[in-house]
Amino acid sequence: MASQNQENVGWFKGFIQKIMNVVISAAKDTKKLGKEDPRRIIHSFKVGLAITLVSLFYYFDFLYEGFGVSAMWAVMTVVVVFEFSVGATLGKGVNRAIATLLGGALGVGAHRLASFTGEKVECIMLGLSVFLIASMVTFIRFFPKLKARYDYGLLIFILTFCLISVSGVRDDEVLEMAHRRLSTILIGGLATVFVSIFICPIWAGKDLHNLTANNIEKLAIFLQGFGHEYFETTNDKNQENKASMDGYKTVLNSKGTEEALVNFAKWEPRHSKFRYRHPWDLYLKIGALTRECAYRIDALNGYLHSEMQTPMETRAKIQESCTKMSSECSYALKKLASGINTMTCSLPADAHILNAKAAAKKLKSSLKPGLWPETDLVDIIPVATVASLLIEIASCTVKIADSVHELASLSKFKSRDEASKDKNSKEKVTRTPSIESHSLSINIVE
Amino acid sequence: MASQNQENVGWFKGFIQKIMNVVISAAKDTKKLGKEDPRRIIHSFKVGLAITLVSLFYYFDFLYEGFGVSAMWAVMTVVVVFEFSVGATLGKGVNRAIATLLGGALGVGAHRLASFTGEKVECIMLGLSVFLIASMVTFIRFFPKLKARYDYGLLIFILTFCLISVSGVRDDEVLEMAHRRLSTILIGGLATVFVSIFICPIWAGKDLHNLTANNIEKLAIFLQGFGHEYFETTNDKNQENKASMDGYKTVLNSKGTEEALVNFAKWEPRHSKFRYRHPWDLYLKIGALTRECAYRIDALNGYLHSEMQTPMETRAKIQESCTKMSSECSYALKKLASGINTMTCSLPADAHILNAKAAAKKLKSSLKPGLWPETDLVDIIPVATVASLLIEIASCTVKIADSVHELASLSKFKSRDEASKDKNSKEKVTRTPSIESHSLSINIVE
Numbered sequence: 062m063a064s065q066n067q068e069n070v071g072w073f074k075g076f077i078q079k080i081m082n083v084v085i086s087a088a089k090d091t092k093k094l095g096k097e098d099p100r101r102i103i104h105s106f107k108v109g110l111a112i113t114l115v116s117l118f119y120y121f122d123f124l125y126e127g128f129g130v131s132a133m134w135a136v137m138t139v140v141v142v143f144e145f146s147v148g149a150t151l152g153k154g155v156n157r158a159i160a161t162l163l164g165g166a167l168g169v170g171a172h173r174l175a176s177f178t179g180e181k182v183e184c185i186m187l188g189l190s191v192f193l194i195a196s197m198v199t200f201i202r203f204f205p206k207l208k209a210r211y212d213y214g215l216l217i218f219i220l221t222f223c224l225i226s227v228s229g230v231r232d233d234e235v236l237e238m239a240h241r242r243l244s245t246i247l248i249g250g251l252a253t254v255f256v257s258i259f260i261c262p263i264w265a266g267k268d269l270h271n272l273t274a275n276n277i278e279k280l281a282i283f284l285q286g287f288g289h290e291y292f293e294t295t296n297d298k299n300q301e302n303k304a305s306m307d308g309y310k311t312v313l314n315s316k317g318t319e320e321a322l323v324n325f326a327k328w329e330p331r332h333s334k335f336r337y338r339h340p341w342d343l344y345l346k347i348g349a350l351t352r353e354c355a356y357r358i359d360a361l362n363g364y365l366h367s368e369m370q371t372p373m374e375t376r377a378k379i380q381e382s383c384t385k386m387s388s389e390c391s392y393a394l395k396k397l398a399s400g401i402n403t404m405t406c407s408l409p410a411d412a413h414i415l416n417a418k419a420a421a422k423k424l425k426s427s428l429k430p431g432l433w434p435e436t437d438l439v440d441i442i443p444v445a446t447v448a449s450l451l452i453e454i455a456s457c458t459v460k461i462a463d464s465v466h467e468l469a470s471l472s473k474f475k476s477r478d479e480a481s482k483d484k485n486s487k488e489k490v491t492r493t494p495s496i497e498s499h500s501l502s503i504n505i506v507e
Numbered sequence: 508m509a510s511q512n513q514e515n516v517g518w519f520k521g522f523i524q525k526i527m528n529v530v531i532s533a534a535k536d537t538k539k540l541g542k543e544d545p546r547r548i549i550h551s552f553k554v555g556l557a558i559t560l561v562s563l564f565y566y567f568d569f570l571y572e573g574f575g576v577s578a579m580w581a582v583m584t585v586v587v588v589f590e591f592s593v594g595a596t597l598g599k600g601v602n603r604a605i606a607t608l609l610g611g612a613l614g615v616g617a618h619r620l621a622s623f624t625g626e627k628v629e630c631i632m633l634g635l636s637v638f639l640i641a642s643m644v645t646f647i648r649f650f651p652k653l654k655a656r657y658d659y660g661l662l663i664f665i666l667t668f669c670l671i672s673v674s675g676v677r678d679d680e681v682l683e684m685a686h687r688r689l690s691t692i693l694i695g696g697l698a699t700v701f702v703s704i705f706i707c708p709i710w711a712g713k714d715l716h717n718l719t720a721n722n723i724e725k726l727a728i729f730l731q732g733f734g735h736e737y738f739e740t741t742n743d744k745n746q747e748n749k750a751s752m753d754g755y756k757t758v759l760n761s762k763g764t765e766e767a768l769v770n771f772a773k774w775e776p777r778h779s780k781f782r783y784r785h786p787w788d789l790y791l792k793i794g795a796l797t798r799e800c801a802y803r804i805d806a807l808n809g810y811l812h813s814e815m816q817t818p819m820e821t822r823a824k825i826q827e828s829c830t831k832m833s834s835e836c837s838y839a840l841k842k843l844a845s846g847i848n849t850m851t852c853s854l855p856a857d858a859h860i861l862n863a864k865a866a867a868k869k870l871k872s873s874l875k876p877g878l879w880p881e882t883d884l885v886d887i888i889p890v891a892t893v894a895s896l897l898i899e900i901a902s903c904t905v906k907i908a909d910s911v912h913e914l915a916s917l918s919k920f921k922s923r924d925e926a927s928k929d930k931n932s933k934e935k936v937t938r939t940p941s942i943e944s945h946s947l948s949i950n951i952v953e
Contacts (some may be wrong), residue, residue: 078570090650091646092709094646094649094650101536101646101649102646105642105643105646106642108641108642108645109638109639109641109645110638111642112637112638112665112669113634113637113638116669116673117630117633117634117673119670119673119674120630120673120674130576133674136666136669136670137666138675139643140662140665140666140669141662141666152806159690184563184566186561187563188563189557191558191562192554192555192556192559193585195554195555195559196551196552196554196555198553199550199554199555200537200547200548200551203540203547204536214584216587219586220557220582220586221585222584223586224565224579226564227562227563227565227566228565253949255800280550301641314762314763316708316760316763317760317763342889356759356805356806357744358804360802360803360806365898379586425818440893441887441891442891442892442894443890443895445886445887445888445891446891446892446895448888448897449889449892450892455810486915
């Protein structure tokens, strides 16, 4: 009896321990999520606030029967429309408002048309119209361009049309119902947009802008560390350094995030330094170039940890020019990233690109056959591949620089010295194509 | 007057012309979308059918007042829950049902608790509980694992909780309201799931399976054409051939699609040859390897159209082994793809991998320095890079083959000869590690 009691106590203790572990790990995850991006916590409270405001409106309306059941549409709108960024929220809100209006109008039309006929015909007509509209609009949702911007609106259009057209209430009541529903949805939508914009707003455009700069910076961090990692013989490689060098890997799969942010950013009004029609599509171009560069870096990374190593003495011959190229590209990318971050024109980046070009030329001359008399070709191949990857990365860097300059001139970045603003911006316009022509000549076989 | 009339007619004609152009291009797009995947048309009609069925239920219910206003939840559920694949539909449906149940229960609890207090305290308590629950659950939606599978459920939980807890109706009515709402949501959800599964079902699992096979096949198509494109001097390169070779580019950005499909597939019941707990996560592994291989192919593709070409006579020295490696990898990948497609074990792929390994050895021996006496090192570098990329692609192919074998044994693919089934599957188990060890030795510096 006593032993069974003890067993029970033991089981109970184990159970408590397990629950404690789950709770502790959940708490750790929560802390980590909040630390990663504190705006998540702010967003959660904002949603709570907006829902509470509208819920109380619904609660009091229920007591005094202003909008009746329709008041719940206000709550639904807030819950469904409130998204993380202002752009996403506005996009969903506008979609919902317009779709409700159009769907409601068409629904009232269908309802009125059907009511002129007999009861049996009415039922068939309504069923047929719902079937056709729902099928058609569902198919329209597959068009990629419409899907990106109006998917939610099309869904709500189907919903509103069906609810209004088949609601078996009398004709004049239908109009009133549609009116009540639309006004409560507007109340909900306006409350959402108000809280989203005026209390610690989270702008998708700013996120996109920072993401672009950060991605470029991640490439720079890898290239900065590369020369050291590849040419050093020491085995005590810094683990922390390695982790920060691996940061470029997130760039490889950033396409989806970028596209979503561009779609959201297009809905946003003027904020901080971004005007309403900021050239958002240009970020996609810069992102694609950044990813192209990241693919090359991924290949380069393979050689860092590869078994097929070139002997150190062979590597040493091209160490200087490779390290130079890698670090100059890294400086250029860093300058570009900080230029985007601070929204200033990044002229110094060009100097680094020219340095990288010079290093590429030097690399080319150091590959002359006379200089490698007794080396096995097999040993040269990996190091030669590394060199040619670096050259490709340099030409990617030039392309990224060109796109960033285009962005800078289109969105009127500050020139570095506000006093010589006009002069610089004129220089920029004439300079860009000359860089372009340089870019094509950074090439190992000229 | 007459000239103005003519002008008007001209303007009108131009206007009609413009509208016609828009209509024609829209019709072409529609046709293209439908041809690309005819299941889109079927899906649209299925949605139309389900919505019509439930709308008519709503319509008749309105006439006879069975569920009252709650009947509209059935329509809403169908519109919102019906997704393209069965998995996505089931996932959303289950999420919605469970979230409504839990949110409703908690809402009724909060409502009852608040009703014991005075009116003013009740209002404050309800507002506070809505604020806390909404904020908490919104934050929980940021957890990546929960977001992937239960995002919709968490949203509906907030919605139901708010609607029920703040509905100012009397206590017994709240219970009835919750009950009515839940049953109409179940009616809508069941209608959706029924139409989705029993009328031309579209399985996410099958899509994922085919996508994986197609992606591997796209790599094979590139490698098949590569030898010819790179080593032929003819300038009249086949444009059509080039287009099909560029197919691998979609593989580079397939990660998002794959992850979504895996999430949907996990909801699906047993269908055709896939059981309920099919090893779906393994497809992510195969997909990652396929993408890794595609990055290398992208680098290889750069050399096809690069300015930095090696002279033909230099290339010719390694033409045979490179073409051999490329085509053997291509055969192996094709066999693997068709093995996945038909769900049979693809033993013949191994033979091609061994051939590729032999070609790699030959390539290595042909790179001995004595054999390239008068060649400029600069000329060799591009061709050497191509060779080392091909070797990397071969080792990627081996890794893909290993993962596909793992998938085959876990999901019990048919062996090629059903008669010698047992013998083959035993062989397979012992063979896989030996391939693994081969894979590491396909290496240019042994």
